[in-house]
Amino acid sequence: MKIEEGDEVLLYVDERRKYLIKVEKGKSFSTDKGTIKLDELIGLRYGSAIKLNQGEGYILKPSLIDLYRGGLRPSQVIYPKDIGYMILYSGIGPGSVILEAGTGSGYLTAALAHFVGETGKVYSYDMREDMQSKAEKNLKRLGLRERVELKLGDIREGVPENNVDAVFLDMPDPWNAIDAAKRSLKYSGSVLAFVPTIRQVELTYIAMDQSGFIDLRADHLLLTEIRVKQNATRPKNVGVLHTGYIVFGRKTEKKSLRESGEVEVQESIKGNGSMR
Amino acid sequence: MKIEEGDEVLLYVDERRKYLIKVEKGKSFSTDKGTIKLDELIGLRYGSAIKLNQGEGYILKPSLIDLYRGGLRPSQVIYPKDIGYMILYSGIGPGSVILEAGTGSGYLTAALAHFVGETGKVYSYDMREDMQSKAEKNLKRLGLRERVELKLGDIREGVPENNVDAVFLDMPDPWNAIDAAKRSLKYSGSVLAFVPTIRQVELTYIAMDQSGFIDLRADHLLLTEIRVKQNATRPKNVGVLHTGYIVFGRKTEKKSLRESGEVEVQESIKGNGSMR
């Protein structure tokens, strides 16, 4: 695969020097190890070595992980470890149709679009136009724009999409979107929410339970990087201890408490909006 | 989506009663909560409620996670948390071509086949014919058999596949397969190994480094399940503390120590074969 003008590439110099660069004619890119004329990258294959003033760099095709490193940080603290787990758990794959709220900077959106492939679709809602503009730009950079329908709006009020394979909720009060998620989901489809605090876990989990979702789970992942050195290997000393919790459920014919005529005891606590 | 004869379905009764069932005419399935005639499932949509002697069950379309639960346990201790992370990190997606060693019971193979879609391919090597027969059966159950080429053989001796997008090593001595992996990989592609002990992490990481792979990482994931209960939420008391480590690297034009004419200091320790 050759590098073309307009491509996003990853320049890897060493562990601390990784740069996401857009290949534009006539431009150059400088680091403390030397300067690269971007024209010279065009036509090279990915994986090529580039001579710098000091040492060598390598041009990689950026993966989702690199985009994360390179600035496409989500507005909230959802990390690759969480996204990989959510995608596996959700059951989605090539061809899946997904409903997402909110879009944010588009990082989770991009990951979902990547895995549904050209035959899939992601409907991504956000209430902020500025966020969606940013996400749109990011998705274009990644060549994933065609697979995503960006929609301005509030999922909590219900959305027209239905029969979707999975719903991803990356919003402060997912418990207020559970009923809407259920209406949009196909049977046997799954809903996943990502939230930073225990209170949000409780409210989301209980809302799923009361809405008739089954197979509920709430999970936390801790990633420890290992520093490898011959005969001196040990975990990294300092790092991320917490990003958030993943709450999961699946839709069946099971009725909600309301449909069953039972009282929803949580009504009062569900009123209080965003917590983040 | 309707249930058809021959489908694998998940019968969910409650958190402790989840059963993976193959729908065969004239058969029935019994639990302590009641018996289901499988004929009656045919034609139902997924997500349907089924009346049992005691309470209700629900018929779900099995996802990769359910297959894990339902008996398709890998020969080694690679868990969904690890697989999700490896797949995200590998950069693969619909259409990718993957080299895997070893096949084992086919669980990781199935996950890879799921995410590469109909347009992708997984070449999966194992030295044991009995394992591959088992894996073949599992892949057929999942409708993923067409996407996988099962091959008897030893990746450490080199394999004919080349230009693959990623190499997954789920074997006791991945350090002995790193050179072969490099030859088969396309530039900018990635290699990932899963190993249970720190010594294996060291040997694999160092072999990657000496073979010229860059952007090396070794990671550990800890999954904590949260027990949610209104005002009494807490982590689960007992669970899995360790499955294994994920070692990652990417291929570029960077030369190996041998190609650079440098001595490989690890030669002696690389000789000792399987450790598991």
Next chain:
Amino acid sequence: MKIEEGDEVLLYVDERRKYLIKVEKGKSFSTDKGTIKLDELIGLRYGSAIKLNQGEGYILKPSLIDLYRGGLRPSQVIYPKDIGYMILYSGIGPGSVILEAGTGSGYLTAALAHFVGETGKVYSYDMREDMQSKAEKNLKRLGLRERVELKLGDIREGVPENNVDAVFLDMPDPWNAIDAAKRSLKYSGSVLAFVPTIRQVELTYIAMDQSGFIDLRADHLLLTEIRVKQNATRPKNVGVLHTGYIVFGRKTEKKSLRESGEVEVQESIKGNGSMR
């Protein structure tokens, strides 16, 4: 140090065979590796090897850790990792005077009594007479009975002890005992609570804050046992993920919200009693 009649000793055969035994004349103790006549232990020094039918055993002087293993399990899930941390954080040492609630089976009580020494004192409250009888028996076994004053009563209603160095709360609703703890503490002394759920952490922490305690902390400890084997070392696969949280604060002249004339917003939620 010689073993005497009436001593509690630890018979260590191997990792899975550790027995806490009271040395009584004329009795014997049997394991699947052989039988020991307890008379023969009298007069031996601690650390002695004992011949069994199969192999050898060793007689150790039990430490607090062994007592934990040997049956003196607390009524709640407070573990050695938590106790060591609490004792270090509390600032107590030889000669300290401590107020504890509740006594339970006396395990934390015993640890506190051990570290305050002969010149210190532990006042330990519990509302259940049967628990205190059990704790009394345990403390006698350990030779720590003299250092502990066991008292039947409810700390939440206030207790006569004052000027104590630290207060340890091992009870379901420590937030209801914070004001009493403050009255009993000397200035610069510390209060520590151990609770299993996040909601209890919140209520306890907020009660400490409103009562004027400073330097507040809430901590969680995860202990991972490492399985050591030459070149195959790894963390243990399955183990304890969660016991509880430690909440800490220190008393100064800082006024409580009530003393400052401010409204205590937590009043309503503080009413609901035990949660465990």
Next chain:
Amino acid sequence: MKIEEGDEVLLYVDERRKYLIKVEKGKSFSTDKGTIKLDELIGLRYGSAIKLNQGEGYILKPSLIDLYRGGLRPSQVIYPKDIGYMILYSGIGPGSVILEAGTGSGYLTAALAHFVGETGKVYSYDMREDMQSKAEKNLKRLGLRERVELKLGDIREGVPENNVDAVFLDMPDPWNAIDAAKRSLKYSGSVLAFVPTIRQVELTYIAMDQSGFIDLRADHLLLTEIRVKQNATRPKNVGVLHTGYIVFGRKTEKKSLRESGEVEVQESIKGNGSMR
């Protein structure tokens, strides 16, 4: 308890402003919240509130934890969570006699001296005179100097102390001190080492095993601080993931491999000295 001239006190302003101060006549101490004349502290009781230009501060009697915060950082990464656990596991208490190597800045030494009380003793070895001078100064500050005998020397060559209750090894190659530790320990006494890497764990554990120690353990502690906020409680996002491992064993009459006439397979690897 009144504050006297020469005391070390802790000035607590808020979570980020904690200062360890020596009370000297005629001096003052300044923060961005205001200045304190130290003369005014003399005669106050601990826990007193001090008016600052902005808000209030509180004068606390420093505990071991505060000393850790206040500059008495160990040369190596041994943290309070590790020290509390080691002390509980070691079985020591008031009156114990302890052998320690190495002294370092004296932080672990101070904790040990605190818990053995006036009737106990800590023999602490270090090969560096400058470290011991620093430790001596720290111990004097804490009023613990009398309980500690600081000795220049190399424990690996054997030391004259014997019949000690516990040996604490905070040195790069504890495996080279295991035989010396065994000679100095009383029967049923325990040895504890703190090491940062897995290789050190292996070498230390194996040396203990070969030397005849029993009841071996290797443990790792992860401390997660909880950020408490009404209805928004969550773990702290970033923190310490790793300090080191604690390796533990107990002395009995069990013979070492050498005493049993067996070959010590580890001899070769035990030669390579410090790894840190």
